[in-house]
Amino acid sequence: MLLKRRPSSAPPKQPTSVLNKRRKRLVQVDSDQSDSDSAYDDNDEDFDAEDYDSDGYPIPKKKQKHDKRKEAKRAALNDLTIHNNRELPPPLPKDYNPIKVLKSKFKVPFKDTTDVAQSVVPSSRTLGIRRRLHIAARALHDWNADGSIVLYDPEKDEPKSENSTPEEPKEEVKSNHLKGGKSLAELLGTKKVEHKKGHVVVDPVLSKVLRPHQIDGVKFLYRCTTGKIHPNAYGCIMADEMGLGKTLQCIALMWTLLRQSGEIGKPTIEKAIIVCPSSLVRNWANELVKWLGPNRIRPLAIDGKANKEKVTADMKQWGSAQGRMVVNPVLIISYETLRSYCPILKNSQIGLLLCDEGHRLKNGNSLTFQALNSLLVQRRVILSGTPIQNDLSEYFSLLNFANPGLLGTPNEFRKNYEIPILRGRDADATQKDHETSDQKLSELWAIVSKFIIRRTNDILSKYLPVKFEHVVFCKLSPLQLDLYNVFITSKAMQRLLRGQGSQPLKAITMLKKLVNHPDLLNLPEEIRGSEDVLPSHYHTQGRHRVISPEFSGKMMVLDRMLTKINKETDDKIVIISNYTQSLDLIEKYCRQRSYGSLRLDGSMTINKRQKLVDKFNDPNGNEFIFLLSSKAGGCGLNLIGANRLVLFDPDWNPAADQQALARVWRDGQKKDCYIYRLIATGTIEEKIFQRQSHKQSLSSCVVDESTDTERHFSLSDLRQLFMYNSETNCDTHDTFKCKRCAEGKSVQDVESMQYGDTSSWDHYDEKLQDLPDAILSEEAGKGIVSFVFQYISHLR
Numbered sequence: 038m039l040l041k042r043r044p045s046s047a048p049p050k051q052p053t054s055v056l057n058k059r060r061k062r063l064v065q066v067d068s069d070q071s072d073s074d075s076a077y078d079d080n081d082e083d084f085d086a087e088d089y090d091s092d093g094y095p096i097p098k099k100k101q102k103h104d105k106r107k108e109a110k111r112a113a114l115n116d117l118t119i120h121n122n123r124e125l126p127p128p129l130p131k132d133y134n135p136i137k138v139l140k141s142k143f144k145v146p147f148k149d150t151t152d153v154a155q156s157v158v159p160s161s162r163t164l165g166i167r168r169r170l171h172i173a174a175r176a177l178h179d180w181n182a183d184g185s186i187v188l189y190d191p192e193k194d195e196p197k198s199e200n201s202t203p204e205e206p207k208e209e210v211k212s213n214h215l216k217g218g219k220s221l222a223e224l225l226g227t228k229k230v231e232h233k234k235g236h237v238v239v240d241p242v243l244s245k246v247l248r249p250h251q252i253d254g255v256k257f258l259y260r261c262t263t264g265k266i267h268p269n270a271y272g273c274i275m276a277d278e279m280g281l282g283k284t285l286q287c288i289a290l291m292w293t294l295l296r297q298s299g300e301i302g303k304p305t306i307e308k309a310i311i312v313c314p315s316s317l318v319r320n321w322a323n324e325l326v327k328w329l330g331p332n333r334i335r336p337l338a339i340d341g342k343a344n345k346e347k348v349t350a351d352m353k354q355w356g357s358a359q360g361r362m363v364v365n366p367v368l369i370i371s372y373e374t375l376r377s378y379c380p381i382l383k384n385s386q387i388g389l390l391l392c393d394e395g396h397r398l399k400n401g402n403s404l405t406f407q408a409l410n411s412l413l414v415q416r417r418v419i420l421s422g423t424p425i426q427n428d429l430s431e432y433f434s435l436l437n438f439a440n441p442g443l444l445g446t447p448n449e450f451r452k453n454y455e456i457p458i459l460r461g462r463d464a465d466a467t468q469k470d471h472e473t474s475d476q477k478l479s480e481l482w483a484i485v486s487k488f489i490i491r492r493t494n495d496i497l498s499k500y501l502p503v504k505f506e507h508v509v510f511c512k513l514s515p516l517q518l519d520l521y522n523v524f525i526t527s528k529a530m531q532r533l534l535r536g537q538g539s540q541p542l543k544a545i546t547m548l549k550k551l552v553n554h555p556d557l558l559n560l561p562e563e564i565r566g567s568e569d570v571l572p573s574h575y576h577t578q579g580r581h582r583v584i585s586p587e588f589s590g591k592m593m594v595l596d597r598m599l600t601k602i603n604k605e606t607d608d609k610i611v612i613i614s615n616y617t618q619s620l621d622l623i624e625k626y627c628r629q630r631s632y633g634s635l636r637l638d639g640s641m642t643i644n645k646r647q648k649l650v651d652k653f654n655d656p657n658g659n660e661f662i663f664l665l666s667s668k669a670g671g672c673g674l675n676l677i678g679a680n681r682l683v684l685f686d687p688d689w690n691p692a693a694d695q696q697a698l699a700r701v702w703r704d705g706q707k708k709d710c711y712i713y714r715l716i717a718t719g720t721i722e723e724k725i726f727q728r729q730s731h732k733q734s735l736s737s738c739v740v741d742e743s744t745d746t747e748r749h750f751s752l753s754d755l756r757q758l759f760m761y762n763s764e765t766n767c768d769t770h771d772t773f774k775c776k777r778c779a780e781g782k783s784v785q786d787v788e789s790m791q792y793g794d795t796s797s798w799d800h801y802d803e804k805l806q807d808l809p810d811a812i813l814s815e816e817a818g819k820g821i822v823s824f825v826f827q828y829i830s831h832l833r
């Protein structure tokens with residue numbers, strides 16, 4: 038009897054009063070054992086399970102009945118009080134037989150089947166996985182509604198001759214024919230509803246937040262992944278620059294494919310995998326919830342916290358689930374983990390694979406590439422901010438992953454495209470090489486452009502304030518200059534340059550530290566002979582010496598800028614470095630100057646990071662400076678509380694710098710933004726920066742199809758890493774052989790400024806006072822800033 042009355046699990050949102058009554062009822066059962074079973078059935082009616090459906094929600098009844106019940110309840114309560122006055126529990130009666138109680142017939146707690154139908158059908162709740170009653174499949178979203186984004190229109194997008202399924206629709210049309218010879222649908226103009234085919238429409242919850250360029254992006258992704266562009270190619274590369282919402286566009290694609298297809302009521306795919314760096318697994322899960330809401334999708338995020346058995350079980354379950362058994366349609370997982378679990382998934386059909394930070398697939402021979410390539414998944418989308426990191430063969434790799442075989446085998450690609458294109462890009466190339474290179478490039482572009490989408494940050498100018506980005510070339514301080522010379526003329530260095538040394542990386546690191554600040558080196562031990570050039574007061578201050586900005590050119594500039602920004606504006610600033618040691622130094626300097634600062638480390642948990650970011654972005658917060666290590670995985674960090682950003686040193690990898698730079702000029706920013714990328718003039722940093730531009734111009738060349746990017750460097754230039762050019766104001770500018778510059782700044786405008794090509798930016802040599810940024814123009818005449826490249830996102 039008791040079994041019948043108690044719901045199998047605690048119902049949600051049940052008022053406590055009901056629970057109390059239930060408890061009391063149990064008491065009553067215990068105390069009234071002498072009564073017959075039927076007594077409960079009669080008296081207890083208003084507590085009966087029929088008041089609640091299987092989920093524990095009350096089923097509304099007619100008011101009349103309700104009033105009657107109220108009385109009954111009151112009576113029952115009176116009864117209870119009386120019972121409760123007795124001593125509890127009373128002894129069980131002699132004839133009490135628990136077996137009999139348990140064996141008694143189970144009664145379905147609904148009155149009859151018609152009641153069931155009434156209570157279930159109008160509410161959309163279903164019990165378990167019972168098949169739905171026959172309700173004709175309807176389109177999920179109204180394609181005709183205001184602002185709806187139609188990805189597929191059966192009328193327009195379907196080629197008339199093939200693919201249309203003539204039999205079924207014909208019959209339907211026939212049956213609907215009126216005597217006049219026209220179908221009702223035709224008369225009403227709703228004929229397409231009769232067909233099983235339907236529109237694919239982006240969920241309104243997403244379409245209302247998508248920006249115009251994102252709508253284009255989603256349309257592109259949809260066309261590629263549904264084979265509309267090429268019948269044998271289902272992959273593509275989403276290569277938008279940072280800050281354009283690649284994540285949101287991909288979520289829109291995935292969500293649409295999971296819910297809809299050209300046929301009403303049928304999804305295109307059942308399951309999708311998002312593979313990303315492990316630090317972004319949580320981030321993706323959060324983004325899904327952020328854009329789709331907490332109840333629409335339950336992703337399975339494998340974030341490395343669960344133990345191996347649990348993950349294995351989860352993966353097996355995920356891999357084998359099909360149809361209605363798919364509970365978590367989206368698996369979010371890191372590259373490393375997915376790689377090791379690929380064998381488990383080897384036989385399961387996967388609808389879509391999204392590869393975030395997809396340049397991990399740049400090497401076709403890598404284990405990750407091979408493992409992921411073995412998955413049974415046709416639709417593959419690679420997300421990457423910079424598709425080319427090093428060379429065209431890496432680029433080929435990405436495309437070959439997305440669309441296997443589209444560009445031929447790796448060898449064919451090398452012969453047909455890579456070699457001729459690169460030959461023409463060398464500064465020593467002949468005119469004919471240039472021509473062949475350009476021709477091959479446009480040939481490649483003709484194929485590739487169909488499957489790659491790349492928009493630059495310029496698009497954001499419609500929504501964002503102006504961004505002034507500067508590359509600021511700073512001369513070395515006299516001490517740095519002396520140390521630099523001692524170092525590169527040292528015997529160890531000479532051996533290295535003759536190819537006899539063994540540690541070029543160590544030498545590079547030491548030079549990079551030196552140009553940041555001599556204090557980053559352990560002097561005089563680390564540079565033999567440096568004791569001769571160190572000023573007398575250098576040693577005396579010991580380990581805990583104060584940070585002296587005047588020992589470093591870049592530090593002097595930073596110091597002056599911070600002073601001015603702090604004094605004259607209420608702007609906040611982000612300072613980024615590759616070296617935690619440099620950040621230590623700047624942090625110490627901030628304390629010295631009493632600047633409030635926050636610092637984000639690579640070791641911090643995601644949660645802690647978010648708190649730190651929120652604290653900084655709070656307009657009432659006291660922290661003026663946010664210190665960020667570019668190695669801390671800053672991707673996704675939103676630091677729009679600041680509108681200024683200093684990149685204290687360049688990275689070899691332009692993608693890393695681009696990620697760092699995209700922290701402040703992004704959605705939500707209200708102030709004009711000022712970006713300063715500090716480079717030590719004539720030093721190794723210029724070479725690093727030049728190598729970056731080289732890569733970037735190659736990238737913008739292939740990806741943006743700009744064939745007129747000036748050809749800056751011969752490959753041999755890049756081997757000049759350790760040369761110090763003391764004669765120049767800007768070694769990089771010298772390599773441009775710039776014809777626009779005269780009298781200290783660029784006087785001639787370029788037709789269009791290209792972000793990836795600093796030779797097309799504004800150049801300021803001596804006339805720094807003409808710079809629009811009041812902070813940087815102060816450097817005029819101070820003798821440290823020797824050159825500035827300036828990029829302006831757009832004119833107001």
Ligand SMILES: [Zn+2]
Pocket residue numbers: 770775776777778783800
């Ligand atoms: Zn110039």
